[in-house]
Amino acid sequence: xxxxxxxxxxxxxxxxxxTSNLSYNNENINLRINDASLEVHGEKLEEKNENFSTLFLxxxxxxxxxxxxxxxxxxxxxxxxxxxxxTPKSIGIIFDAKxxxxxxxxxxxxxxxxxxxxxxxxxxLAAQNYDQELQMVYGMSTEKLNHMLIKLDQNAKPAYYKNxxxxxxxxxxxxxxxxxxxVHLVPLVIPLSRLGRL
Numbered sequence: 001x002x003x004x005x006x007x008x009x010x011x012x013x014x015x016x017x018x019t020s021n022l023s024y025n026n027e028n029i030n031l032r033i034n035d036a037s038l039e040v041h042g043e044k045l046e047e048k049n050e051n052f053s054t055l056f057l058x059x060x061x062x063x064x065x066x067x068x069x070x071x072x073x074x075x076x077x078x079x080x081x082x083x084x085x086x087t088p089k090s091i092g093i094i095f096d097a098k099x100x101x102x103x104x105x106x107x108x109x110x111x112x113x114x115x116x117x118x119x120x121x122x123x124x125l126a127a128q129n130y131d132q133e134l135q136m137v138y139g140m141s142t143e144k145l146n147h148m149l150i151k152l153d154q155n156a157k158p159a160y161y162k163n164x165x166x167x168x169x170x171x172x173x174x175x176x177x178x179x180x181x182x183v184h185l186v187p188l189v190i191p192l193s194r195l196g197r198l
Contacts, residue, residue, distance in 0.1 A: 020109035022127035022135045024060060024072045029137055031125070033106045033152045040148070041065050042072070048174070052183045054081045061173055069167040070139040071174060077189050082131035084190040088112070090134065091126060093186055094176050103159045104149050111149055113161050114138075121161045122175055132192075138175060139167035 021032040029040040042062030050057040060072045077083065083090060087110055092100045097114045104111040108129045114122040123145045124138035140148070142162045149156035167173040183189050 020107040020127055020129065022109060022125060022137065024062070024074070024137075029062070029070075029072060031109070031148065031152055033109055036152045038148060038151045042070065045069075050178065052178070052180055052189075054078045054189045055178075055183050057178055059174055059176075064140075064144075066144075068139075068141065068144070069173055070137050071167065071176075072137045073135070073176060075134045075178075077132045079132075080192050081189045082192050083128070083134060084187060087126055087128045087134070090128075090188060091124065091136070093182055093188060094178060095122065096177050101160070103145075104153065104156045106153050106156075109152075111145060111156075111159065113142075113159050113164070116165075116175075121164045123159065123164050139165065139173065141166070 019032070019034060021030060023030045024042070027041060027043055029042050031038045042064050044060055045063055046061040048059040055075055055077050058074045062070050062072055064070060085093065088100050088102060091097065091112055091114060095114050096117055098117050098119070099115040101113040101115065102110060103113055108127055110126045112124045112126065114124055116122060122138055123140050123142060124136055125148070126134065126136040128134050142159050142164055146158045165175070
């Protein structure tokens with residue numbers, strides 16, 4: 001009886017946990033919050049990969065069906081390392097931000113309006129389900145961001161700033177500023193905490 005009870009409890013606990021997801025597969029940006037999901041088609045125009053020894057980064061430049069561009073980035077630490085700061089602080093460091101405004105949060109999926117040092121605003125979605133992974137997509141219009149949020153969560157409040165960065169007008173669409181000093185010395189990444197994993 002007890003042998004049967006533990007697997008049943010485990011399944012109930014796992015199924016009751018809130019989940020979220022942000023990924024890019026098969027030319028679709030996939031977003032999910034609990035039972036609500038959304039696919040946004042994005043044709044890959046370019047891919048860049050960077051290796052910081054403790055962190056591996058992939059950047060994809062995507063063209064959405066409306067002609068606008070966004071960047072999808074996925075960062076994953078080495079198995080022996082983990083991200084250290086909470087997600088909002090990590091975003092602030094990665095983008096050299098003056099301010100990071102949290103628009104929405106639900107089960108590890110964030111929506112931010114990132115105020116850069118030149119006072120321009122960048123719309124961004126980020127997910128960090130695990131200490132060793134960070135996914136983000138940025139560059140969408142505020143109208144597009146609000147549309148995505150309301151599809152995922154009917155209680156989502158709209159983003160405030162409407163005049164935001166359009167990646168098509170930028171010298172480079174890659175707005176993030178990953179550097180070796182940030183990764184290792186700030187640090188964004190630290191050795192894995194074994195105690196917290198027991």
